[in-house]
Amino acid sequence: MGGLVYFSSRSGNTARFVADLGLPAERIPQSGETLPTPTAPFILICPTYADGEGRGAVPKQVIRFLNDPSRRALLRGVIAGGNRNFGATYARAGDVIAQKCSVPVLYRFELAGTETDVARVRAGLKKFWGYLPDVPSESIAQGGRSAPLTAAHLEETNARQ
């Protein structure tokens, strides 16, 4: 059984991409100690926050998440978000995680991705796992292309303030 785990900062780009995938996914919180503990193989979707030299590409919460060997043991691949405008460091988080964890970079997308990106990743995941899971609607990440500012965003903000 293959799953998805993702991180998205408050700008919400990766969360919108994941919502558009329409697949069950667990979110690594922006702060706090409680991180997802996958019990089955999973793919990580992670944005990039590198500076001009490529430093700091992987968000700290994702590093915390991956610093547990039992989680890394279940990681099968990484899908990286980024922006080509950052030049050579475009989607660098994917390269860093792939190298550290000996997993492939499965795909790269810009910001919240395009419809083409969503279709390719869905097709890729289906091929990778051999199937796409049925989704109970309540477990689909909230947000989406037509609802840029969502209830999930508000809850998240309220929780932080």
Next chain:
Amino acid sequence: MKDNVETRAIPRAINWNRLQDDKDLEVWNRLTVNFWLPEKVPLSNDVQSWATLRPEEQQLTIRVFTGLTLLDTIQNSVGAPALLPDAQTPHEEAVLTNIAFMEAVHARSYSSVFSTLCQTKEVDEAFRWSEENPHLQEKARLILDKYDAGGDPNKRKIASVFLESFLFYSGFYLPMYWSSRAKLTNTADLIRLIIRDEAIHGYYIGYKFQRATERLPEAERAALKEFAFSLMFELYDIEARYTEELYDSLGLTEDVKAFLHYNANKALQNLGYEALFPDSACEVNPAILAALSPDSENHDFFSGSGSSYVIGKAVATEDEDWDF
């Protein structure tokens, strides 16, 4: 004097160790680490390459760069300062002043290109052109209208994101095009530094827009979204005419327009909105994409076919392994 003291709000010193919004520090750090000056780029290495351009190609390049200079000038002296009164946190104000200053560096760096590669007379002619070109003037005025004091702060942010993430790209296309043909490669390095900065500016202002509007009533949010898409249509219409006038003679207009569509969608994403142009209209020339992000590893499994996957194994990693 005494009255003045009593009516003024308490002047407050900024405390970077008490953040209301982590994003302010994150973006401040990125902007300051990325700081650069045009003197860092060896533009004089492009002198020989410049001489290989035909006179009309040189004229086009100078004109495109004066157009970019105009946008940077506006963003430096009006656009970023206009966002200051709407800042939600003192740290946001500090980030905005950094953005304003870097726009001055960008505007200044085009003059470095000119003084290195061009004749004074040609450059003076291009600056005159920039004041007289109807499309360039129209887009500048349209944006400046939105920046006017008394306007809606959220609309100012929308206009600012469109300038940072969309309006520059009809100009940025040309140095990326030259670079893909191994011409003016040092100038392209300088432009990539500008592109990198503008990407952070558009992201940050778009993020602040999302924060500022998330609690508004649904009707107000819908009105802002309608404003944003209608402004994008208006700007795109001008950009399409500007693009035709500049690039028709080189036969590049359709290529540039695909790049405009692609960047318009990214500008809308910075505001948290969905794409406007369908993916089929955004198929940017791969040579231009490669010029934008040279040396970035583009191989991935889902785009390829029939690759076998490497299965991960547990490796001991520590925080310091991750190069923070």
